[in-house]
Amino acid sequence: ETGVTQSPTHLIKTRGQQVTLRCSSQSGHNTVSWYQQALGQGPQFIFQYYREEENGRGNFPPRFSGLQFPNYSSELNVNALELDDSALYLCASSSDIAHSPLHFGNGTRLTVT
Amino acid sequence: QKEVEQDPGPLSVPEGAIVSLNCTYSNSAFQYFMWYRQYSRKGPELLMYTYSSGNKEDGRFTAQVDKSSKYISLFIRDSQPSDSATYLCAMTPSGNTPLVFGKGTRLSVIA
Numbered sequence: 001e002t003g004v005t006q007s008p009t010h011l012i013k014t015r016g017q018q019v020t021l022r023c024s025s026q027s028g029h030n031t032v033s034w035y036q037q038a039l040g041q042g043p044q045f046i047f048q049y050y051r052e053e054e055n056g057r058g059n060f061p062p063r064f065s066g067l068q069f070p071n072y073s074s075e076l077n078v079n080a081l082e083l084d085d086s087a088l089y090l091c092a093s094s095s096d097i098a099h100s101p102l103h104f105g106n107g108t109r110l111t112v113t
Numbered sequence: 114q115k116e117v118e119q120d121p122g123p124l125s126v127p128e129g130a131i132v133s134l135n136c137t138y139s140n141s142a143f144q145y146f147m148w149y150r151q152y153s154r155k156g157p158e159l160l161m162y163t164y165s166s167g168n169k170e171d172g173r174f175t176a177q178v179d180k181s182s183k184y185i186s187l188f189i190r191d192s193q194p195s196d197s198a199t200y201l202c203a204m205t206p207s208g209n210t211p212l213v214f215g216k217g218t219r220l221s222v223i224a
Binding site for chain 1 (some may be wrong): 155201
């Protein structure tokens with residue numbers, strides 16, 4: 001069984017730039033969620049995709065956007081990067097079976113300078 | 114008041130000790146409770162998943178939920194140096210809604 005994989009593992013960007021992070025969900029999982037984890041904090045929910053549609057969003061501005069593809073892989077896009085966007089971005093997948101727990105990837109460490 | 118409170122530690126214990134990790138929460142709608150373990154430079158790994166109040170045991174790990182007190186615990190028996198990690202509590206009102214995490218408690222088990 002293949003777990004959740006994310007790419008790239010590390011990324012350095014400059015303030016104002018745009019970034020795209022990628023995620024392949026675990027085999028058999030059709031729901032993908034993205035979380036932001038700042039240093040020393042717990043993960044914060046960004047949004048969730050199910051069958052290529054966003055079906056939940058946390059308290060993040062519109063410059064955070066996403067996509068889910070027919071193979072259930074996903075992208076997180078962040079425009080107009082700010083210094084505070086520096087964090088570990090985690091992708092998690094789950095199935096649509098009731099009470100299916102989230103399984104996380106190892107994240108992408110984004111540094112904005 | 115944050116929805117989920119968790120003491121960030123750090124917590125340092127000798128090998129073989131019993132470890133107790135705790136979270137409190139304010140939202141009475143939370144029904145599903147999880148503990149994740151996160152090693153440095155890794156993603157969170159699901160350890161325990163419980164519904165409503167009660168206890169659940171898995172090997173050296175025991176999770177307890179007391180909904181009346183809005184308090185959850187994770188106990189680690191016979192702690193090992195390999196248990197050194199950050200432990201995150203997480204909870205949600207229903208099985209398919211976003212998780213709300215605590216800050217995490219950093220644990221070091223000293224050989």
